[in-house]
Amino acid sequence: xxxxxxxxxxxxxxxxxxxxxxxxxxxxxxxxxxxxxxxxxxxxxxxxxxxxxxxxxxxxxxxxxxxxxxxxxxxxxxxxxxxxxxxxxxxxxxxxxxxxxxxxxxxxxxxxxxxxxxxxxxxxxxxxxxxxxxxxxxxxxxxxxxxxxxxxxxxxxxxxxxxxxxxxxxxxxxxxxxxxxxxxxxxxxxxxxx
Amino acid sequence: xxxxxxxxxxxxxxxxxxxxxxxxxxxxxxxxxxxxxxxxxxxxxxxxxxxxxxxxxxxxxxxxxxxxxxxxxxxxxxxxxxxxxxxxxxxxxxxxxxxxxxxxxxxxxxxxxxxxxxxxxxxxxxxxxxxxxxxxxxxxxxxxxxxxxxxxxxxxxxxxxxxxxxxxxxxxxxxxxxxxxxxxxxxxxxxxxxxxxxxxxxxxxxxxxxxxxxxxxxxxxxxxxxxxxxxxxxxxxxxxxxxxxxxxxxxxxxxxxxxxxxxxxxxxxxxxxxxxxxxxxxxxxxxxxxxxxxxxxxxxxxxxxxxxxxxxxxxxxxxxxxxxxxxxxxxxxxxxxxxxxxxxxxxxxxxxxxxxxxxxxxxxxxxxxxxxxxxxxxxxxxxxxxxxxxxxxxxxxxxxxxxxxxxxxxxxxxxxxxxxxxxxxxxxxxxxxxxxxxxxxxxxxxxxxxxxxxxxxxxxxxxxxxxxxxxxxxxxxxxxxxxxxxxxxxxxxxxxxxxxxxxxxxxxxxxxxxxxxxxxxxxxxxxxxxxxxxxxxxxxxxxxxxxxxxxxxxxxxxxxxxxxxxxxxxxxxxxxxxxxxxxxxxxxxxxxxxxxxxxxxxxxxxxxxxxxx
Numbered sequence: 024x025x026x027x028x029x030x031x032x033x034x035x036x037x038x039x040x041x042x043x044x045x046x047x048x049x050x051x052x053x054x055x056x057x058x059x060x061x062x063x064x065x066x067x068x069x070x071x072x073x074x075x076x077x078x079x080x081x082x083x084x085x086x087x088x089x090x091x092x093x094x095x096x097x098x099x100x101x102x103x104x105x106x107x108x109x110x111x112x113x114x115x116x117x118x119x120x121x122x123x124x125x126x127x128x129x130x131x132x133x134x135x136x137x138x139x140x141x142x143x144x145x146x147x148x149x150x151x152x153x154x155x156x157x158x159x160x161x162x163x164x165x166x167x168x169x170x171x172x173x174x175x176x177x178x179x180x181x182x183x184x185x186x187x188x189x190x191x192x193x194x195x196x197x198x199x200x201x202x203x204x205x206x207x208x209x210x211x212x213x214x215x216x217x
Numbered sequence: 218x219x220x221x222x223x224x225x226x227x228x229x230x231x232x233x234x235x236x237x238x239x240x241x242x243x244x245x246x247x248x249x250x251x252x253x254x255x256x257x258x259x260x261x262x263x264x265x266x267x268x269x270x271x272x273x274x275x276x277x278x279x280x281x282x283x284x285x286x287x288x289x290x291x292x293x294x295x296x297x298x299x300x301x302x303x304x305x306x307x308x309x310x311x312x313x314x315x316x317x318x319x320x321x322x323x324x325x326x327x328x329x330x331x332x333x334x335x336x337x338x339x340x341x342x343x344x345x346x347x348x349x350x351x352x353x354x355x356x357x358x359x360x361x362x363x364x365x366x367x368x369x370x371x372x373x374x375x376x377x378x379x380x381x382x383x384x385x386x387x388x389x390x391x392x393x394x395x396x397x398x399x400x401x402x403x404x405x406x407x408x409x410x411x412x413x414x415x416x417x418x419x420x421x422x423x424x425x426x427x428x429x430x431x432x433x434x435x436x437x438x439x440x441x442x443x444x445x446x447x448x449x450x451x452x453x454x455x456x457x458x459x460x461x462x463x464x465x466x467x468x469x470x471x472x473x474x475x476x477x478x479x480x481x482x483x484x485x486x487x488x489x490x491x492x493x494x495x496x497x498x499x500x501x502x503x504x505x506x507x508x509x510x511x512x513x514x515x516x517x518x519x520x521x522x523x524x525x526x527x528x529x530x531x532x533x534x535x536x537x538x539x540x541x542x543x544x545x546x547x548x549x550x551x552x553x554x555x556x557x558x559x560x561x562x563x564x565x566x567x568x569x570x571x572x573x574x575x576x577x578x579x580x581x582x583x584x585x586x587x588x589x590x591x592x593x594x595x596x597x598x599x600x601x602x603x604x605x606x607x608x609x610x611x612x613x614x615x616x617x618x619x620x621x622x623x624x625x626x627x628x629x630x631x632x633x634x635x636x637x638x639x640x641x642x643x644x645x646x647x648x649x650x651x652x653x654x655x656x657x658x659x660x661x662x663x664x665x666x667x668x669x670x671x672x673x674x675x676x677x678x679x680x681x682x683x684x685x686x687x688x689x690x691x692x693x694x695x696x697x698x699x700x701x702x703x704x705x706x707x708x709x710x711x712x713x714x715x716x717x718x719x720x721x722x723x724x725x726x727x728x729x730x731x732x733x734x735x736x737x738x739x740x741x742x743x744x745x746x747x748x749x750x751x752x753x754x755x756x757x758x759x760x761x762x763x764x765x766x767x768x769x770x771x772x773x774x775x776x777x778x779x780x781x782x783x784x785x786x787x788x789x790x791x792x793x794x795x796x797x798x799x800x801x802x803x804x805x806x807x808x809x810x811x812x813x814x815x816x817x818x819x820x821x822x823x824x825x826x827x828x829x830x
Binding site for chain 1: 565606607610611613614616617618620621624625628629631632730734736740741744
């Protein structure tokens with residue numbers, strides 16, 4: 024399981040926390056016909072527990088890096104967050120990238136983009152956003168994209184100095200061959216100037 | 218249920234503009250004689266004319282009649298009995314018919330018609346048939362009395378033939394084409410009688426030999442001169458029209474004031490003008506590609522088979538390059554001129570409208586040439602108007618996402634393509650009888666592999682049919698949508714092989730998803746040409762790679778395809794590169810068009826796999 028006192032974290036398949044075990048009691052309750060209040064309470068508990076775990080994940084990721092579990096550990100030694108405010112009535116855009124700009128991309132390479140109404144990094148804290156996520160393990164065919172039907176989600180847990188801390192929810196990913204897997208992980212991203 | 222994009226995004230002004238464009242410049246080209254092309258299902262259909270020279274039509278019609286008559290007569294002769302007189306008459310007629318066919322086929326080649334090359338291939342079949350008939354005939358009993366009678370008739374008419382030869386020689390000085398008519402009539406009459414005679418038997422009757430030897434090169438040179446003159450006329454017309462277009466565009470931009478300008482004596486909004494300028498520009502591009510193709514038909518009169526053709530005039534390739542530069546720079550100047558008096562509070566809306574117009578056309582240049590410079594022009598205008606940061610933020614918010622989508626789609630394309638060969642490879646392979654056979658598509662000296670009319674298409678197409686069972690898979694690259702509101706997609710002209718996709722191709726949902734990803738909704742248009750172009754191409758089905766199955770293959774004359782290119786086909790040949798032919802073999806070069814059914818397609822930024830009905 025997680026060892027939060029270390030600067031790295033085991034995010035391999037065996038150590039990965041997935042939502043399924045936590046969802047099982049809820050599914051059983053639904054199956055046996057529990058009332059709506061009970062179900063709502065369970066949902067809330069699961070969400071809170073999930074958020075706590077995600078925040079824990081984010082805290083143990085090294086500064087300025089992003090780590091995922093995607094058929095094994097995927098660790099990028101650079102991470103940048105950009106909150107892009109266009110300012111013409113469109114939603115703002117948040118990007119989490121494993122590179123400062125495309126021309127300096129290294130592999131593995133990770134990219135998340137979602138939209139938000141938050142106008143500052145601080146306003147993102149505590150929010151969960153959905154968006155598109157890509158992971159290129161290498162420059163060959165080992166590329167993954169978040170499932171178009173479910174998308175990817177990210178939860179921001181803190182602004183820590185010049186860093187934005189957060190974690191990816193369990194994201195269903197698909198590769199060019201159509202194979203699917205799930206990923207989760209966290210990041211401590213250096214924030215671009217607004 | 219499947220949804221397709223067809224007319225959904227086409228604004229009324231676009232349609233009106235296309236109609237106007239057609240009226241202004243679209244119909245100048247002489248209508249060609251286009252008909253159905255031979256295919257695997259219908260291999261006997263004759264290659265149509267392009268009709269550069271009107272004189273080709275009666276020659277073509279006569280040649281088709283003779284081709285059919287040869288086939289019919291050969292079948293009849295094969296069924297004939299041993300009556301030497303009856304068979305002799307038929308063999309003599311076959312001799313006349315197949316030789317007349319050859320003369321007319323060569324004339325069509327002089328006129329730059331691929332139909333002539335096809336008819337020459339058919340002539341070779343008829344000549345073999347004639348030789349078969351002739352050999353059989355000479356083995357028949359009682360042939361000698363028939364031959365003697367023929368020789369006697371030829372002797373009787375020596376003076377008549379001398380007179381005809383003299384008439385033809387006299388006419389040749391003024392009008393070699395008319396002189397050929399006199400000569401050919403005499404030759405046809407002669408051949409019907411002499412066709413059953415061996416060379417030694419007919420040798421003494423050589424009244425037409427001298428005049429024919431003199432007249433043929435003269436007539437051929439006259440035809441080639443006429444072709445050269447027609448090409449010069451059409452090229453000059455296109456050249457003048459392009460000069461006028463470029464000047465008018467420049468003048469119009471100079472009149473820009475408060476978002477409007479005057480073009481062709483008409484006041485119009487700058488955005489309306491921008492769209493019209495591109496549309497007209499691409500119609501001129503199609504004209505120019507036709508002119509470039511025509512240059513390959515220019516000959517040194519009289520040296521078609523005996524000497525090299527003149528060097529290609531480089532000016533036309535340069536004109537194509539210049540046209541691309543002129544259109545791109547005019548678009549940049551337009552936005553610069555319009556931004557001078559643009560109200561800052563309207564700047565974002567106005568610039569996004571420019572991005573949308575430019576996005577309809579920018580993808581047609583290679584390596585994002587126009588996309589890059591026009592996006593820079595939009596940013597420069599935005600900066601002047603205090604909206605630079607907004608435009609740059611938008612571009613930052615969309616560029617990485619597009620790059621990632623492109624990367625993923627490219628990998629998906631590789632997986633979906635697998636080991637499926639390209640359309641060109643599949644078709645080239647299908648023209649080979651066996652492993653040793655070089656096939657129909659061969660490299661000529663100094664040229665890329667190109668299909669040639671080596672054999673009659675009715676011999677080739679059944680072979681292709683046996684090698685290409687229906688639904689043979691192939692990868693079709695560079696699929697573009699024609700400049701029309703109709704659902705017509707083709708793959709770009711590529712080494713004489715291309716595909717036509719006969720049904721609606723584009724799915725709407727991925728285009729909508731791309732639009733959402735690029736932060737576009739009913740009130741917010743793209744703020745970059747790159748994004749606008751991504752959405753436009755997704756909606757219209759531009760620049761696709763398509764995994765398809767081959768349904769049918771058609772044979773066309775390559776020059777026929779290009780000379781009869783409609784204005785809407787500008788994307789078919791593209792604006793970056795001039796069309797190229799094997800230098801000496803233009804009418805001999807075929808073009809193979811496949812009709813294909815799409816199974817999946819890759820847009821630059823996404824892949825669609827479910828292509829069922």
